[in-house]
Amino acid sequence: MRETVELSLVVNGRAHPIRVEPRETLADVLRERLGLTGLKISCDVQVCGACTVLVDGLAISACTYLAADAEGHEVTTVEGLARAGQLSPLQQSFIDAAAFQCGFCTPGMRMAATALLAENPAPTRAQVVAGIEGNICRCTGYVPIIDAILEAAGAVDAAGVSEGAR
């Protein structure tokens, strides 16, 4: 028998009693055990950001974070962001700016942006770039993503594609 530990995992405000192996990652537990498939697994080595979720409001890579380490903390996934069928300002601005194509990076990108705006509600363009530096998007060239985050922050300099990243 493999060794297991009993956890109470608090995800999107709900406690889930769950028995996991110590080696299981938070990403696998959220996706395969709790059915929260919004977060994606891509690089497996904490460089792409597709698996970004929030732990106590901070963006982390769930692919390299052990589920057992989440005990006693609040985990937020992309499924926890839309409330009562209403899109959040960030979700709306992502749609308005076409800040995604394939959408595989989008949940992680959204979580990184959420953490960024929580810490800094009025970021500059450079601060947005720094805030999503840990998240790869292979489709859009990032420009509409940066625009969307600035737009959601109510920034006046969300000037569109011609601004580029810097």
Add this chain to the structure above:
Amino acid sequence: MRRVTTRATPPSPIGESVPRRDGIAKVTGAARFTSDLSVPGMAWAKILRSPYPHARISSIDTAAALALPGVIAAVSAADLADVELYYGHALADHPLIAHGVVRYGGEPVVGIVAEDPATAEEALALVSVEYDPLPVVTTVEAALAPGAPILHEREAEQRPQRGFEEAIERDHPNVCSSSTQRWGDIDAAFAGADLVVEGDFRYPISYAYAMEPYTAIAHWSDGGLTVWSSCQHPFMVRDDLARCFHLPLSAVRVIVPYVGGGYGSKSYTKIEPLTAALALRADRPVKLALSIEESILTTRGDGAVVHIASAFDGDGRLRGRRAEILLNTGAYAENSPLVGRKAANRICGPYRIPAVDVTCRAIYTNTSPASSFRGFGAPQGIFAGESQMDEAAERLGIDPLEIRRRNVVRPGEALWSKARGMDADLDADLLLAADALAWDTPARPGRGRAICISASDAGSEPVTTSLLRVHADGSVTVTVGSTEIGQGSSTVLAQIAAAEMDLPLDRVHLLQSDTTAASYDRSTGASRTTTLVGLAIQAAARDARSQLLEWARDALAGGGTVEPAKGGVLVAGVHHDWGAIVRAWFAGAGGEVVGRGYLRRAGSMTAMPPFWEIGCVGAEVSVDEETGQIRVERLVTVGDVGCAINPQLVESQDVGAAIMGLGIALSEELVYTPEGSLLNGNLVEYRVPRASDIPPFTAILAERGDGVGVYGAKGGGEGALNPVAAAVANAVRRATGIRLHEAPFTPERVWRALRERDPGREGDG
């Protein structure tokens, strides 16, 4: 966004940046990709891969793995006598699992199926395989050297789906395919030239990095096979599966959920036959979800070594071009015969050249198999050809913009005999890029600018169908075989159907990418979807409307006069919408009309290619001479797309394609040692662009209504990648005086070139 429009105004919602159809699903995390799916009773597979780049397999022992609790099956080629092991749409040279020999490091040797992924992973370590290593070649030069080890001893069957007409030529056992492009008197062209420029260029082995790794689920039931896969061409995958498992096409169903990136890397068949074979032996539905590191070993882009010479008159006019392209195509053909065919065509550029002699050979090496990657065949040759345009301009004292303006073909002019005439205004495109770069004002000291242009024979083959069903409430379901891979086809194709049926967009829904439930489409690639599938939908809509007109005459006008009207018909001055006609004809509350759209090589689709895809890119750069780091100060793209059905999506394609091209220009390269080890097969050491790498960007859309597609549209999405490496290299030349011959232009390569420029410079390392 800048749009330059001279086309006629199309009907709504064509030309409108309506929100993406998949937007809410994707921003809420609700969008389901293959990697998110499971099937009741599903087991998990893991793959044991070869540690050797070339070896004979002398024995495989899976007994210990099978004894592990939770393991359901352990499968090697020896267990698949009832399966056709070799697949490939061009050359059937690729065993779905290693068959006696491994030809690259990472080739699948044994598949384990278990109740959960951890058990399958654990079982891999219990499999014992003995190998007899064979000599290894990883470069094209080594593979063609005398006495080189031969990768394929068995002659592979040539298949009809290779994408071009001529038979695949092979003049050496390690040549996978050979393609030529020849016209004119090449010797005379060079003999009479005022200037000949000649050189060697290298384009890297690249990796598309679709963020969703290759993932498939196979389920055998009811005498047939159902496969869910993260793939671009479900119908091609179906065809290969039917052939491997001796099934009729109708017994194979391939379904494509949302796809996490493709860029060509999910074209054609990948892990689907292996997954289906494992499911067959396990007698369970099986999910095979590769890691990214395994995906890198599954498909990558063709590297190229290009020797090229271009002959010019004193006024800068091209007289001739010779080129020999060698593609490093890896262990199996995959789509490289077509990549090679296209490379031979596309290296000619969008120029009027009286004589051409080009050979492109795709070479087998003991590296992971190369296949399609956005722009396929174009960037490899365009880097070389466009570098030479600037070199010639410099030596002849002509402005680099001007030398291109003197050579580009005019609208309607054919690049080669029997080709479709140029459906673009290349001179105008060049001027748009020049304007955006302020070409007429000198660059700041230390900066250099360049403009490069390419034309790709795009669109693949015009083979597609669509069904358009008008329901009893007048709403419409459109079925197409084209895959939404992020490019926005689910939005753009709905816009076309809505416009053709005079309906609001929210009355139109699409069913895509299901080989049983949706209608046939050859492939989702070569930038073909908007143009070719758009035309099939238009034909289906016209067929539906024509039937509805008949039905209205029959059921509403008593055989009398019916006038076509917006969104329906007029009978004696009374408007009846589509739904009313359907209900009247069936004399009830239900029913539907089925419109059929077929696109084949006939009519407007007789001349090949279906359309030309233009790449027109401007770049301004500076170089840190101490470190060799290139800083791109501005990128400009001109998207010559005829009619942008959804301008926001077209612009997004151009930005994304150009940034992908920038990654290859500056950092992306998979590095193999001569012994066959891949040194950087992971996302840490294979560096793709990040947000901080993105330069200021100007995206221009040129819409002149000159495409063969609906409302004058033609394809986009790949063109902006193709000239980027050349534009950066030429701009670096103008900023620093160095000529770069090998992409990517890493700081080390640039630094070395700067030291060669200044041999006496102090501080040399």
